[in-house]
Amino acid sequence: MNERAREPRGKELQRIALRRLFAGTALAIAGTAAMVAVTLPMEASGDGGFPEPGGAAAPHTLTTPAPSPNASPSTTDTGTGTGEVVRPDSAPGVHPAPTDQESREALKVLLASPLGNVVRLDFQAATGRPLAAPAQLRVRGLVYEGSGSAELADCDGAHRCVRLLTRVVGGPWIDTRRFVIDLSARTAHRLP
Numbered sequence: 086m087n088e089r090a091r092e093p094r095g096k097e098l099q100r101i102a103l104r105r106l107f108a109g110t111a112l113a114i115a116g117t118a119a120m121v122a123v124t125l126p127m128e129a130s131g132d133g134g135f136p137e138p139g140g141a142a143a144p145h146t147l148t149t150p151a152p153s154p155n156a157s158p159s160t161t162d163t164g165t166g167t168g169e170v171v172r173p174d175s176a177p178g179v180h181p182a183p184t185d186q187e188s189r190e191a192l193k194v195l196l197a198s199p200l201g202n203v204v205r206l207d208f209q210a211a212t213g214r215p216l217a218a219p220a221q222l223r224v225r226g227l228v229y230e231g232s233g234s235a236e237l238a239d240c241d242g243a244h245r246c247v248r249l250l251t252r253v254v255g256g257p258w259i260d261t262r263r264f265v266i267d268l269s270a271r272t273a274h275r276l277p
Contacts, residue, residue, distance in 0.1 A: 180228045180242075184226075226249055
C-alpha cells in the first residue's frame, strides 16, 4: 500500500516537471523570436533579401502628426509587424535612420577604404566571383552612435556614422557588422 501511495505523488511530480519544461521552452522560443525581430531588418526573409527599389513592399505611413520643424532629430516607434509609425519620439543628438542613398554612399566609402578588401574577399568566397561593382550588393544602414573609443569619438553625435547590413544580390549575407563608416569624414573603421 505504501508503493501505491508513492505512485500518484511520482506522477504529480512528473506532470509538474513537464509543465516547467513546456513553460521554459515557450519562454525560450518567445525570447529567440524577440531577438530575431530586433536584430534583423524588417525586410530580411532569408530567401528574398532586401526589397528592390520600387518593389511591392508596403510604404511606411505616419499615423500621428509629424513633429514641428524646430524639433530635434527624431526616432520613431513602429507598430508590431505592421511597419506603421505609431509615435514619433524626439531626443537631442539622436540621428534618424540612414536613407537608402546614405547607405549606398557608405558602401562606396567602405569599398574605397583598405577595409573594402575584406568585403571583396568575403564576396568572392560566397559567390566564387570577384566583386566588380557596389550594385552587386544590397545594403541597409543603421545609425551608429557612441563607441567609447578615441578613434570614433566623432561618432558620438558630431558626425554621421553608420553600420551596414550587406547581402549579395540574390545570395548570402556578407558580414559587415564590425565596420563603422563615418560619412562626414568619409572614412571606414573596424570595431574591436
